[in-house]
Amino acid sequence: MQSFTQPPDRLNLNLMIGLSLSLLIGLSLSQTAAASDANLGPSGGVSLSGEAGGTTSLLAAIAQAPRDQFGNACLGFGTATANHHLTVSEPRSNIMFQVESHDRRNQDTTLVVKGPNGFLLCGDDTSSTNPAAQAIANELPSGTYDIWVGSFDQKVRMSYTLTIQPKP
Numbered sequence: 577m578q579s580f581t582q583p584p585d586r587l588n589l590n591l592m593i594g595l596s597l598s599l600l601i602g603l604s605l606s607q608t609a610a611a612s613d614a615n616l617g618p619s620g621g622v623s624l625s626g627e628a629g630g631t632t633s634l635l636a637a638i639a640q641a642p643r644d645q646f647g648n649a650c651l652g653f654g655t656a657t658a659n660h661h662l663t664v665s666e667p668r669s670n671i672m673f674q675v676e677s678h679d680r681r682n683q684d685t686t687l688v689v690k691g692p693n694g695f696l697l698c699g700d701d702t703s704s705t706n707p708a709a710q711a712i713a714n715e716l717p718s719g720t721y722d723i724w725v726g727s728f729d730q731k732v733r734m735s736y737t738l739t740i741q742p743k744p
Contacts, residue, residue: 611660
């Protein structure tokens with residue numbers, strides 16, 4: 577009876593290819609990791625990092641309104657799921673959300689924050705010369721907020737830092 581076993585070198589090659597594919601799939605799945613959680617207490621602020629951008633229209637899928645209750649335009653592209661969840665333990669006033677891109681080209685970021693009782697806050701450029709997204713909530717009721725950080729341009733991805741703190 578003949579045996580049809582693979583030579584050891586061929587078996588090792590197949591094993592290495594299988595392990596490499598498993599690693600690539602694992603890394604790909606980690607890029608869509610769950611949102612990070614943070615708490616905003618009665619004083620101080622919080623800083624969060626992540627990757628912005630995607631193919632989902634933040635206006636159409638998330639904000640569902642061209643402007644938030646403060647008159648800010650809701651723009652950009654991101655992911656269907658929030659980048660962050662923020663729990664506010666006590667109501668806060670004059671809280672600034674600001675996104676800084678880590679990309680050396682200073683990519684144009686956008687921001688959408690959805691909270692309890694229909695709360696919607698959107699942000700775009702800090703100024704005409706600074707494409708960092710910024711938005712200020714005059715009143716931030718206690719509750720849980722979903723935060724999306726997006727890119728002004730579809731399919732552009734970049735790393736960022738989101739700072740949430742009292743307005744200076």
